Each structure stands twice: as structure tokens, then as C-alpha cells.
Amino acid sequence: MAIKLITVSGPPSSGKTSVIIKMIESLPHLKDRCGVIKFDCLSALDEEQYTKNGIVAQTGLAGNLCPDHYFVSNIEACFVWAREKNFEVLVTESAGLCNRCAPHLKEVLAVCILDNLSGINTPLKTGPMVKMADVVVVTKSDLVSQAEREVFRFKIQQVNSKCKVLFINGITGQGADRLAKLVVNANDFETSENLKLRFSMPAALCSYCLGETRVGEDFQIGLNRKIKL
16 A cells, blocks of 8 residues: 655744644544654654644654654554555655754655744754755644735745745644645555655764763764864
């Protein structure tokens, strides 16, 4: 059975969970055939929100590992889980802790969610998470002026001129149906075997990755970069 896989990224508290819930509720014929997996670090309460709204969800906690590396290492298992549940749509929600990382996959509908209150230059600071997205959703736009919304849209398209920019209210769900239509038309996948990242993960293997806590050059091994002052 083919499965539509959707990756959703975005900084913490940008409204990812709320947008996903409203999007799924815009697809009543798919609500029972859709699952969500939330990736985070130490704890996450999002699964409770999904369950409360009648959406099947699971949580993956990376612990002391990078949550996006954890995502890549486990996406195949997630695909198997979705197949066992006979889901037609699988949505993955990232932790959103690192703007350099972007758990977006080639040919998989990639969504990035940004908060309109986070600062006018946020799109310029968010890196591959925005640059590699097919769709950038802007939340909390009801709290700013029309001029501020348009400037924020311009900043997004400076980074990613090819993406669709959608304004969605995570509380009322206004605009979520437009994202739902894109999900309905997303690519189907029979298997996860040939999936590839759209952008490479950061190179990092140093003493601090391996548990070192002491500060100083004598304790810094592996990949390091020094600031030029």
C-alpha cells in the first residue's frame, strides 16, 4: 500500500502541532487513515494533543542525540509502523531545535512553519529548514498588520523563491484547508528504501559529542572550528 509521507519542521513554539491538527481535521475522509510521529529530545506533550483530537500519534525521543539525526535513523521504522496501521498519510514533526538541520526528504512534501511574531529576519536565520521547503506556513499573522505580513512573506521568498507561502491560524484553522489540498496531492511511496535527504546534516564528531564536559583546547578533539577575532 502506498503512503503519503509529509515532513513538518519549524522552530520551537511556532505552532507546528496546532497546524498539523487543523490540517488533518480539514481531511475528514483521511483522519482515521493518518498518523503522526513527533520527534523531540527529552520530553514532548504533543502526543497528548493529537490523541485528544482523535489523531493516532507516537513520540520518538532522541535523548542526548541530535533529534534530526535520530529522525533520519528511524524514518524507515516509522514507515513500517504506518504500513502496519494501514495509514494513507504519515506526518513527521521535527523538534525544530537546530536551524542548520532540515529533516526534509527528496520528493517528499516538505513543510516549514514559522511564527510571524518571531522577528522580521527569522526567515533569513532559519537556513535549510526554510530554503529546502516546498511550503512555508506562517502562523500568528492575525496579531500583526497586513504590512508586517507582506514583509515577512518577502523575507521568506528571499530565502526560498520557489516555495508556497500559506498563512494559517492554528487556533481557528483558517487557511489549513489549502495545506490539506497539497497533502492530498503529495507523492505516494510504496517503500522507504530509496529516500534521500534534501540537504546534508552538519558535520560533527568531537569530544563534546562523546560526553566531554571540560573546557579548553586540550580537551577538544575531532571536528572543531575556531572563531576569528
